[in-house]
Amino acid sequence: MLGSRAFALVASGALMAAVLSPLARAPADDGFPLSTYPMFAWPRPTALTMSYPLGVTAVGGRRYLSPALIGTGEVLQARAIVERAVARGGPELRALCEAIARRVAARPAYDGVVAIRLVTGTHDAVEFLARDRIGMENERARCAVERGAR
Amino acid sequence: MSASARAARWWFAPAPAERLAALRIAIGVYALVYVVGRFGELQAIARLPAAQFRPVGVVRVVGAPLGPELATAIAAATAVLLVLFVIGYRYRSVAPLCAAALLWTLSYRNSWGMVFHTENLLVLHVIGLACAPAADAWALARRRAGPPAAGYGWAIKLLVALTAATYVLAGIAKLRIAGLGWIDGELLRNQIAIDNLRKALLGDHIAPLAEPFLDHPSAFTAFCALTLALELGAFAALLGGRTARLWALGAWGFHVGVVLLMNIWFPYALLGLAFLPVLRAERPGAWLIGRWRARRARAGNSRPGGPVP
Numbered sequence: 001m002l003g004s005r006a007f008a009l010v011a012s013g014a015l016m017a018a019v020l021s022p023l024a025r026a027p028a029d030d031g032f033p034l035s036t037y038p039m040f041a042w043p044r045p046t047a048l049t050m051s052y053p054l055g056v057t058a059v060g061g062r063r064y065l066s067p068a069l070i071g072t073g074e075v076l077q078a079r080a081i082v083e084r085a086v087a088r089g090g091p092e093l094r095a096l097c098e099a100i101a102r103r104v105a106a107r108p109a110y111d112g113v114v115a116i117r118l119v120t121g122t123h124d125a126v127e128f129l130a131r132d133r134i135g136m137e138n139e140r141a142r143c144a145v146e147r148g149a150r
Numbered sequence: 151m152s153a154s155a156r157a158a159r160w161w162f163a164p165a166p167a168e169r170l171a172a173l174r175i176a177i178g179v180y181a182l183v184y185v186v187g188r189f190g191e192l193q194a195i196a197r198l199p200a201a202q203f204r205p206v207g208v209v210r211v212v213g214a215p216l217g218p219e220l221a222t223a224i225a226a227a228t229a230v231l232l233v234l235f236v237i238g239y240r241y242r243s244v245a246p247l248c249a250a251a252l253l254w255t256l257s258y259r260n261s262w263g264m265v266f267h268t269e270n271l272l273v274l275h276v277i278g279l280a281c282a283p284a285a286d287a288w289a290l291a292r293r294r295a296g297p298p299a300a301g302y303g304w305a306i307k308l309l310v311a312l313t314a315a316t317y318v319l320a321g322i323a324k325l326r327i328a329g330l331g332w333i334d335g336e337l338l339r340n341q342i343a344i345d346n347l348r349k350a351l352l353g354d355h356i357a358p359l360a361e362p363f364l365d366h367p368s369a370f371t372a373f374c375a376l377t378l379a380l381e382l383g384a385f386a387a388l389l390g391g392r393t394a395r396l397w398a399l400g401a402w403g404f405h406v407g408v409v410l411l412m413n414i415w416f417p418y419a420l421l422g423l424a425f426l427p428v429l430r431a432e433r434p435g436a437w438l439i440g441r442w443r444a445r446r447a448r449a450g451n452s453r454p455g456g457p458v459p
Contacts, residue, residue: 002242003283003298005162011281012161012308019274019315027326032206032260033253033270037320041327044340052351066353075354076264121351125343129350130364 049122050079051086051140053100055113063113069103070096086120086140093118097143105147117142165303167287168432171238173309174284176431177275178236180423181252184272185229192255196221198262206265207257221258228255235276238289249273249280268416271424274312278305288435307388309427314384317401321381333378335370339363342370342411349413357413373407380404387428398425 022029022036030036053070055063067078085096097118104110123135151159185192196218203215215221231248234240256269282305283298324332332338346360363369380400387394405419418424 003300005158005300008162008282008300008304012304012311015274015278015281015308016311016315019312020319022319023322027323030206030265032257032265033273034207035265035267035270035316035319036323037267037270037316038323038327039267039320040338040341041320041324041332042341043328043337044344046340046343048344048347050348050351064351064353069353075349075352078352079348123347123351125340125347126364128347129343129356129361 046125046127047122047135048125049120051082051118051120052079053082053097054117054119054137055104055110055145056115056117057112058114061112063110065100065104065110065116069100069107069110071099071103082118086118089140093141094143097141101143101145105145110145113145115142115144161304161307162301163303163307164301165306166432167283167297167302168436169430170279170282170284170302170305171286171288172431172435173275173306173427174238174279175236175288175435176426177272177279177423178232180418180421181272181276182229182232182236184269184417185225185232185252185255188259189225189229192225192259193218193222195259195262196225202262204263205261207260208253209257209261216258224251224258225255228252235279238285239291241283241285241289245280245284249277252276268418271313271316272418274316275309275423275427278308278312281305282308306427310387310394311385313424313427314387317381317384321378321384324378324381333371333374335367335372335374338374338377339367339370345412345414355413357409357411359410360412363411373411376400377404390428394428398428401425 018034022031022034025031025036027036027038027041030038053065055065057063067073067075070078070081072078072081081096085093097116100118101116104113104116117139118141119137119139121135121137124133127133128135196216198215200215205212216224228248228251231244231251234244235248253273256273260266260269283302284305286297286302328337342357342360343364346356349356380397384397384401387397402419402422402425405416408414408416409420416424
């Protein structure tokens with residue numbers, strides 16, 4: 001049975017029907033592994049509002065801080081950590097700011113950074129990336145980077 | 151000859167057992183490395199708060215997350231089954247179990263608020279291989295009897311069809327969601343811009359070609375037109391031969407483009423596994439085996455008492 005043509009036809013037909021079955025669903029009704037594959041298809045504005053940490057140098061310059069300094073290796077998780085802290089505010093936001101400041105203080109590559117700002121920014125993605133035009137930023141928390149003797 | 155007879159002749163055109171076996175080994179090794187490499191992440195996911203649980207696919211049968219120990223044990227069992235799948239041990243019973251375990255493990259990983267589209271084809275290929283006599287060559291406990299009545303070619307065509315179907319679906323999704331206007335490139339440019347901005351603000355690497363291309367939006371029209379042509383024309387891969395290889399090269403190039411513009415990696419496609427069924431996948435293995443046999447024969451000849459040249 002397993003090696004027969006009938007089995008091969010049934011197995012092939014069933015698997016292909018399953019893989020093509022998302023065509024009967026709404027495109028937004030994604031699944032796994034039977035997906036509608038909607039990535040890159042949705043219209044999106046170029047404006048983005050999100051929260052993120054910034055390093056501030058002694059002369060007022062800005063440094064973007066990697067996900068590892070936020071407490072994870074993943075960009076999306078880093079974003080979730082910051083957004084959650086901003087949404088909860090108060091002690092949790094302060095604690096995140098100070099945790100980032102401690103990690104920055106321990107990295108020689110960030111020696112010039114004297115303070116951390118947690119901000120919510122709204123930027124036009126094309127203007128920001130192609131023309132270096134920074135949008136509006138609202139400061140949510142700020143804390144100093146304190147370095148002991150190394 | 152009737153159309154159905156011609157279709158059957160095409161679908162069941164013969165192919166060597168070694169080609170299907172090479173696909174089993176290559177795809178199985180990739181799946182094994184993938185699961186083992188992400189084992190720490192799978193363990194961490196198993197401990198996420200239940201509030202984040204958004205079950206997809208087969209995971210919908212459970213109403214709540216599994217206990218962390220059980221979820222981790224299933225991931226570990228998946229890795230063990232993949233080892234057996236690769237070596238072809240008791241394939242008829244192991245392969246379906248392995249496919250089911252991989253389906254569960256990766257569905258569970260995708261059940262926490264974000265569906266990753268990088269793993270779908272891997273799971274579908276392993277399911278396809280599990281339905282096929284893919285351990286009739288290059289396997290432990292190799293089957294000694296003759297080839298099965300259906301042969302091996304249909305299973306390879308099924309893997310090609312699965313690959314093609316995923317690309318066709320992606321193309322149709324663009325037309326269903328955005329219409330033919332998707333080709334003008336603005337929508338894709340915005341996606342690329344937003345994705346890279348998010349990375350930039352979080353201190354991650356942005357894609358190397360994102361900035362120069364964002365200032366030249368007309369380039370996106372060409373990229374979009376090529377993308378839709380590749381996706382909607384994916385079933386051309388079933389024609390085999392040069393047409394299939396050209397399509398595979400184009401689709402691989404598309405994924406390279408996605409890396410250069412978005413820094414998003416589809417490793418299964420970038421490493422060529424997604425397109426391996428359109429190639430003569432058995433050749434590297436056959437070449438290695440041939441070399442090994444030749445070396446053994448030479449060693450046997452040079453031993454005292456061995457054949458005199």
